[in-house]
Amino acid sequence: MSQGLRTFLEPEIRQGLVKVIEEADKTTVRIRGDGLFDSGKSEVKTTVLPLLLRIGKELNTVEGRVLVTGHSDNVPIRTLQFPSNWHLSKARADSVVQVLMIGSANPSRFIGEGRADTEPVAANDTPQNRALNRRVDIILLARVTR
Numbered sequence: 001m002s003q004g005l006r007t008f009l010e011p012e013i014r015q016g017l018v019k020v021i022e023e024a025d026k027t028t029v030r031i032r033g034d035g036l037f038d039s040g041k042s043e044v045k046t047t048v049l050p051l052l053l054r055i056g057k058e059l060n061t062v063e064g065r066v067l068v069t070g071h072s073d074n075v076p077i078r079t080l081q082f083p084s085n086w087h088l089s090k091a092r093a094d095s096v097v098q099v100l101m102i103g104s105a106n107p108s109r110f111i112g113e114g115r116a117d118t119e120p121v122a123a124n125d126t127p128q129n130r131a132l133n134r135r136v137d138i139i140l141l142a143r144v145t146r
Contacts (some may be wrong), residue, residue, distance in 0.1 A: 003031060005058055012051060025142045030103060030121075033092070033134035034069070040077060042091035044099055055138060056100040066100065067139040068093045073118040073130035090114025094102045096136050 005020050005027065012018035017035045021028040043053050044052065059066055070089035082088040093112035101107040122129035 002059075005055070007047060008058065017137040018051075027140045031096075031136050031138070032131070032138060034131055036096070036136055037092055040079065040082070040088070042082075042088060042095050044095050049099060052096060052099040053102065053140060054101060057102060059138075059140065060104055062140065064109070065141045066139075067101065068097050068110065068112045068125065068137065069119075069137045070094075070096075070114045071119060071133060071135050071137070072115075072117050073133045074120075074124040075130065079138070085116040088114070088115050089116050092136060096138065100138070 006013070007018060009029070011020050014018065017032055019030040020059040023032060031048075031051075036044055038045065070091070070093035072085040072089045074085075077085055079089050083092065090112065091114070093114055097110045097112040101110050104110070117124065117133065120133045121135070124130050124133060
């Protein structure tokens with residue numbers, strides 16, 4: 001699975017938009033949030049829809065649960081639609097889930113979660129680092145066999 005993802009995501013990986021992280025029990029596709037969403041919004045940009053549809057199609061070829069986690073930086077958001085970063089990160093994860101589920105034979109395998117700023121990948125001390133923390137992770141969880 002991850003080699004297939006790595007191969008067809010190679011252009012996005014080279015551009016720094018996507019990262020594929022392989023671990024023993026899961027494969028994570030990390031997508032930078034600034035490429036997916038406008039600031040303070042949860043709607044997926046139309047320019048990224050083809051990429052998400054390709055990822056969703058690839059996910060349909062393998063078994064296992066798919067966890068989509070939305071992440072934010074530590075700069076608070078306080079709007080009527082998104083009273084906190086928790087709300088924004090959850091809405092962004094759910095938007096990605098909706099795209100990934102298109103054409104899925106088993107849409108119940110997709111779960112969206114908001115993590116806000118609780119799992120940073122960089123210190124929130126510069127605009128560049130905060131941009132790294134604004135992201136969505138698509139995690140394919142390995143099937144456990146007994």
